[in-house]
Amino acid sequence: MTTEIDYYEILGCERTADHGTIKSAYRKLAMKYHPDRNAGCKDSEAKFKAVSEAYDCLKDPQKRAAYDRFGHAAFQNGGMGGGAGAGAQDFGAFSDIFESVFGEFMGGGRGGGQRQARRGADLRYDMEISLEDAFNGRSTEITVDVSGQCDACQGSGAAPGTAARTCQTCGGAGAVRAQQGFFVVERACPTCHGAGQVIAEPCGECRGEGRVDKTKTLTVNIPPGVDDGTRIRLNGEGEAGARGAPAGDLYIFLHIKRHALFEREGTTLHARAPISFTTAALGGEIEIPGIDGNPVPIKIAAGTQSGREVRQRGGGMPVLQGRGRGDMVVHLEVEMPRKLTAKQRELLEAFRETETGEECPQSTGFFAKIKQAMGG
Structure with missing residues (x-):
């Protein structure tokens, strides 16, 4: 057995x-x-x-x-x-x-020719959009120059009223073989150049290629939440294949313009907001415009230090092909006044006279350490 x-x-x-x-x-x-x-x-x-x-x-x-x-x-x-x-x-x-x-x-594998017709090349198109477009999504039209199917011969490459015939050299396989010792060497058919067919009367418009240069207007749908480098594929909108072969694809690469307020990190938006030193000391509220166009109130706690982050849940970018939104993180920067009126200076001098050192523990502790390091 x-x-x-x-x-x-x-x-x-x-x-x-x-x-x-x-x-x-x-x-x-x-x-x-x-x-x-x-x-x-x-x-x-x-x-x-x-x-x-x-x-x-x-x-x-x-x-x-x-x-x-x-x-x-x-x-x-x-x-x-x-x-x-x-x-x-x-x-x-x-x-x-x-x-x-x-x-x-x-120039092609075994059983080439029409059975393995080479599709058209894929093409690339770079598109720049705003951060608002990435947030909301949009539909836009683009114009591209690309080789498309010849209308005169419907992509066959043969003159109207005629048709391609099977290549007699390769029998339509698109390749011929020759034995060299143990090996069988296969190469593109010298008569049809791998097409498997011979066109006796080429089309006058495309010269037998089955494709001509065209200008096409295409609609591109950009979904909400796309990021820089997102790729959108338009099937069959690339270069047309020769003699009726399938067309390639068109790839749209998105690039997000630099925004005046926000910096993006995934679905999180970062913004820097200056606040006055009195608002930082006493607390208060500021408003910044959200990416959706609506004002976003930001509460400032009393005693806020420069560099503090305030996170606004759901104020960021939408999740691509998902649900929900990321967060918005506001980085607070305390701004010191550059010019003071006489009254303002008088009030600040009065405040300084009442300082005990407990108001700013970090600076008080810092100078105390320096004094100790210097030997008292």
Whole structure:
């Protein structure tokens, strides 16, 4: 009785591993046990065949689903994937390594052309908005210059009334192969340049590209709570793909203008507010404008020192795609008068005559320490 080794165990992967993890594990093992690196070693040859068989199954979503459900029984008695000789399986599997390493350089992978039509490029647009716009959210329009689908040929690249035909050189695959020893070298078809089709009569508007330069006006919806660097994606609004291939995406990068009053830290807004020394000493109340446009009363406790922070709950920025708002933190700065009237000076002189040192314990203690340090 033959014991079948689990495919995941062969590749050293968990059953929940994604395709990228499985492919990476296969490449390492296939390179390690490949016959060209282990000439005449039967054990390495057997391991290479086992690794290739495991990857041939797990790389295909349908085969993998069947294997996860039924195990090796899914491929017995003419099941899925049966019928291929071991030699062909090994050779095709190692071709996947070559494709993964050199595929982009060669202009497309196996089965390229129309089946792997290259989508258009993603584009970037930088937008500057105010902090108020970030707070409230807004809808705005932007104008971008981008290549779009050619209206004359509907993106096909062929002149109206004509159509592209399958490339006879590559049979529509977009790539041709040539065997060089053990390797199969794959490169873009020299006739269709990887498109898989040949256009006999190119469209006069786009010259066979299927796309032309256009100016588009797009609506951008900015949600409340966005921060500097927030990225908004507009699907399919990037560069059009050649000859009907899907378009790329347009990414809007937001930049928040510097605000006259507030500095932002996440959902918290910081503001600096100067107060008079009499308000700091006696206490009182000041008002500053909130980010929502409503005045915010700030209570000042008697004896407030410069640098004290007063936190206003819910006075900050909204949570992006969430509920509630952050806080507003007001940093109080006590301002000393620069000019005094004669009456004000008289009153302050009278106040100084009544000082006992308990009014300002920090300064009194500081000078007492200096006096002690200086030897009394």
